[in-house]
Amino acid sequence: MDGNGKAALGWMKGRTTRRSGALAAAAIAASLLGALGGCASGTDATSASESQAIQATARASATALPSWRDSKSRQDIVNFVERVTRQGSPDFVPPAERIAVFDNDGTLWSEHPLYFQYFFLLDQVKAAAPQHPEWKNDPAFKAIMANDIAGAAKEEKRLLSLIAQVSGGMTVDAYDKTIRNWLDTARHPTLNRRFTDLVYQPQLELMNYLRANGFKTFIVSGGTLEFMRPWSERVYGIPPEQVVGSTYGITYTMRDGQMTLVRGPKIEFINDGPGKPVGIYRHIGRRPILAVGNSDGDLQMLQYTMAGAGPRMAVLVHHDDAQREFAYDRKTSIGTLDKALDEAGKKGWTVISMKQDWSQIYPAARP
């Protein structure tokens, strides 16, 4: 369940040391994450004759996906949507059951060189420094201030303690404002764009296409709820109530004479790996028929989706475009795709090549 936590810290350590921290530390670290990126090639199990029969309509629908090249991946998706929405078809799925789940990091937006939520958390520590003179000689803090991420990661426990100190005890409203302010101003270190501009244009089109076909779209991410909700509706068209994520302990308690929701210092639920089917069960209560991920952290979500009866589809995004985005799969520690890649090959899941299947990666930048 904390595979990504380990990966994240592994990355921060420049991949030189192995992870050793306490469970609590692992839990906090694991909250920062999402997924692990993928490659291979496969197909949704549509019969050849059925494929032919629906090709005409499929082509028409595909105009809804302008940033998708006319590839097998797009055809797989369009075929699937046509199959489950065609009235009277044996594969018809009633709209209420058309649940589509998307991982976030690496599936809907970029995740390199570090999960974006992690950039936020490090910036939070920096911003809180003036209120914490006692941090002055803390080695993790000193490393962060020197932008020495690998150095900070060597002080893992101290680092996680700093992160916990920054937001534990904040009201959820104050924390929400902090996130919104950061998203408005922070920029990606190498791509130099706002983080919410680093979402994938083809996926925005895919989610719109699915919703136009009666699907309900959900995010199912290892990231925390409150980090995604402020922008999921505006950017993805996914309302807050359809965001499933990791959760901190929250209590309803008295603060400044008013009852209010206050954040605890600890992660309560890690919605990653085997946590994703649990999060889906608790939040959605129906098994999805379509799941899209990009990493080993999504494997169980894809397996859980595919284990149900009737037509269903599993999709992986493969990060193979070093020029326009990033290229990584088995050997990275942020968004590692290894086991899920093998399984996609064996099971014939659809694997999107970002390089070949997408004509555009990001939307036009906001002014």
Place this chain on the structure above:
Amino acid sequence: MDGNGKAALGWMKGRTTRRSGALAAAAIAASLLGALGGCASGTDATSASESQAIQATARASATALPSWRDSKSRQDIVNFVERVTRQGSPDFVPPAERIAVFDNDGTLWSEHPLYFQYFFLLDQVKAAAPQHPEWKNDPAFKAIMANDIAGAAKEEKRLLSLIAQVSGGMTVDAYDKTIRNWLDTARHPTLNRRFTDLVYQPQLELMNYLRANGFKTFIVSGGTLEFMRPWSERVYGIPPEQVVGSTYGITYTMRDGQMTLVRGPKIEFINDGPGKPVGIYRHIGRRPILAVGNSDGDLQMLQYTMAGAGPRMAVLVHHDDAQREFAYDRKTSIGTLDKALDEAGKKGWTVISMKQDWSQIYPAARP
């Protein structure tokens, strides 16, 4: 947070003994519950002139509520809906923000003489008896088999242990089937109808009316998720993903050679009292503008709803109809309404008199 758990056990003990069990026991007990019933009189804070201005349209809309008598409660609700949906009005609320939350037990269906989920759990223990010969001399088990509920409750710890043994370790699918089978066959001990026929017809109309006006309706109940979801869509029109409830620990694990979701023996989150605003925050992520409850277990949900900016409305159902349903408020231990009743009076919240405001309580029975 375990106020209702205490109440439930208090009732089972025939109100003669006070509760004494361990925290774990309290947590399990508290899961069985929902709310605490109410009475008083108040009004939504609509100005007189505004009321007059919208009375014509309000009257028309009220035809959507045929089981509601033409009372102040109905007028309060219709006025509120008209205010927040009128384009260009300063009180206009965009559809995405029209979140309405309903408690379940005592608010959408009956809860006397015992929370219905509790009847299910006791029947489960009886049904599992053949697989548990070791229970033979257990005093709690013997009391249950003799339908001596007060006697069983005297053996609180043993009783809760039996309940935990029955479903802990079941797959969620198997548990779901058990619930569906029970709901199909079990009947209320005094009203002699299926439990899902003991929902309130006026509330079904209210939820339809709200949805027709762009509201998204949610259940926010102390009962557990899996007990409500199998029928919430068919009966209430509320899909599983809009049911917020108490949750058991669930793990995704290997069972008979397949990965599957398995129930743990323990409650992880109690969605009651101060837990309700937490459940709303985590599941919905927006503050409701309309909350309907019937007991002190709903007080914090109502307070949280009313503490936001803009137009908002809090409603209590008062169980004052001994002839057609049950009459109880401050002195009952199932659905106690005491503090919330006082607060409704002070704050002018709308209080529904089941006796006076509803021309019909239950829908026609299914064949």
